[in-house]
Amino acid sequence: MMGLVYQGNGTLSLQERPVPTILSPKDAVLRVTRSAICTSDLHIKNGAVPRAKEGVILGHEFVGVVTEIGSDVHHLAVGDRVAANCITFCGDCWFCRQGYINNCEQGGWELGCRIDGCQAEFVRVPFADMGLCKIPDSVSDEDALFLGDIVSSGYFGAELAEITPGDTVAVIGAGPVGMCAMQSAKIFGAGKIIALDIDQKRLDYAKEKNLCDVTIHCDGRDLQEEIRKITDHNGADAVIECAGSSESFQTAWQIARPNAVVAIVAMYEEAQSLPLHQMYGKNLIFKTGGVDAVHCQRLMKLIEAGRFPTDFLISHRAPLNDILEGYRIFENKLDGCIKWVVTPYER
Known part of the structure; x- marks a missing residue:
C-alpha cells in the first residue's frame, strides 16, 4: 500500500x-x-x-x-x-x-x-x-x-469554557477548529459569538456560514477596546483560543472579562508565558490541554x-x-x- x-x-x-x-x-x-x-x-x-x-x-x-x-x-x-x-x-x-x-x-x-x-x-x-x-x-x-x-476539539473548547445561555463568547481563530468551536458554542447556548482572526476571508466565510455574529480582523487595532464596545465594556464571558500564536495567546486573556474562563485548545510550536503581574485582579480561570x-x-x-x-x-x-x-x-x-x-x- x-x-x-x-x-x-x-x-x-x-x-x-x-x-x-x-x-x-x-x-x-x-x-x-x-x-x-x-x-x-x-x-x-x-x-x-x-x-x-x-x-x-x-x-x-x-x-x-x-x-x-x-x-x-x-x-x-x-x-x-x-x-x-x-x-x-x-x-x-x-x-x-x-x-x-x-x-x-x-x-x-x-x-x-x-x-x-x-x-x-x-x-x-x-x-x-x-x-x-x-x-x-x-x-x-x-x-x-x-x-x-476538529469537531471534538471545538466541542472540547466550548465545554471547557463553561458557557452559560446568553453568554458572549469570543473565538480566536476562524480556521477549522475555530469554526467547530463557534458551532459548539451555539449548541451550549451562547447568545453572541465573536470571531477574531488575521485572515479577513476566513472571517467573512464564518459569518457567511452563520457561525458567528460579529467578526474582528486582528490588523493591529486595539482588540480589548473592540471587545469592550461589543460587550458594554465588560469583556467576553468566555474565550476559546484556537489560533496557536504568541499574539493570540496574549489576546485570549486580554479580551476576557474579569472572572471569565479562557479555554485554550490550540497547539503552540513554542513556549508561552502569562504576565501574571498584569493580570492580577482579573481572576481568570485558564483551562487547556489536548482534546479529550x-x-x-x-x-x-x-x-x-x-x-x-x-x-x-x-x-x-x-x-x-x-x-x-x-x-x-x-x-x-x-x-x-x-x-x-x-x-x-x-x-
Missing part, C-alpha cells in the same frame, strides 16, 4: 509500505475511505512534536471500512463503516475511567505520531472498540470525517440530526497520490484552503 511518511527534518514522502496486520487482540484494520490533513500534522513536519517518530505514516483524522478485527473486539464487525477518534485510549486505566482519555496510560496521541496513521490506504487502530465509532447509514463518510478530531474526545457518540448523533454540519469545512479533495501538493496548499493557506480531504489512492 501507499502511505505518507514523515522522514524528519521537515521532509515527507509518499512511499510503498506493507499493509498493516492485527498485532493485538484489541486491534482493527481499516481500509481508509477518507482522511484529512490537520494542522497537527504540520506541527510534526515542522519538528514541534518531539514525541513524533521519524518513519511514521502521518494522519489521525479519518473514516474507513473495517477489514479485520482482533479476537477481543466485540462492538465492531468486518464491513462496518467507522469514524476514528484521534486519541488512542484503553478505556480501563484510571485516566480513562475519569474521562481523561488524552492521558491514557497506554495511549494518547499515537496514530500518525508514534504509530502509523491514516494518510495511507490502510491503517491499524489499537483499542478499536474504544476509538472507533460506527457511522449511521444516513451519515456520509465526509459528514463523519472530522468527528474524532470523549463525546464522539453524542457528536455523531448531532451530525445525524443535522445540528452539526461539517460540509462547509471541505474546500479541497484529491487522491492520496496528490497529498504532497495538499500539504503545500494547506500549510500555506493557498487557494482558500480550509480542509484538504484525501480520497483513496488511484492506481
Whole structure:
C-alpha cells in the first residue's frame, strides 16, 4: 500500500509500505475511505512534536471500512463503516475511567505520531472498540470525517469554557477548529459569538456560514477596546483560543472579562508565558490541554440530526497520490484552503 511518511527534518514522502496486520487482540484494520490533513500534522513536519517518530505514516483524522478485527473486539464487525477518534485510549486505566482519555496510560496521541496513521490506504487502530465509532447509514463518510478530531476539539473548547445561555463568547481563530468551536458554542447556548482572526476571508466565510455574529480582523487595532464596545465594556464571558500564536495567546486573556474562563485548545510550536503581574485582579480561570474526545457518540448523533454540519469545512479533495501538493496548499493557506480531504489512492 501507499502511505505518507514523515522522514524528519521537515521532509515527507509518499512511499510503498506493507499493509498493516492485527498485532493485538484489541486491534482493527481499516481500509481508509477518507482522511484529512490537520494542522497537527504540520506541527510534526515542522519538528514541534518531539514525541513524533521519524518513519511514521502521518494522519489521525479519518473514516474507513473495517477489514479485520482482533479476537477481543466485540462492538465492531468486518464491513462496518467507522469514524476514528484521534486519541488512542484503553478505556480501563484510571485516566480513562475519569474521562481523561488524552492521558491514557497506554495511549494518547499515537496514530500518525508514534504509530502509523491514516494518510495511507490502510491503517491499524489499537483499542478499536474504544476509538472507533460506527457511522449511521444516513451519515456520509465526509459528514463523519472530522468527528474524532476538529469537531471534538471545538466541542472540547466550548465545554471547557463553561458557557452559560446568553453568554458572549469570543473565538480566536476562524480556521477549522475555530469554526467547530463557534458551532459548539451555539449548541451550549451562547447568545453572541465573536470571531477574531488575521485572515479577513476566513472571517467573512464564518459569518457567511452563520457561525458567528460579529467578526474582528486582528490588523493591529486595539482588540480589548473592540471587545469592550461589543460587550458594554465588560469583556467576553468566555474565550476559546484556537489560533496557536504568541499574539493570540496574549489576546485570549486580554479580551476576557474579569472572572471569565479562557479555554485554550490550540497547539503552540513554542513556549508561552502569562504576565501574571498584569493580570492580577482579573481572576481568570485558564483551562487547556489536548482534546479529550470523549463525546464522539453524542457528536455523531448531532451530525445525524443535522445540528452539526461539517460540509462547509471541505474546500479541497484529491487522491492520496496528490497529498504532497495538499500539504503545500494547506500549510500555506493557498487557494482558500480550509480542509484538504484525501480520497483513496488511484492506481
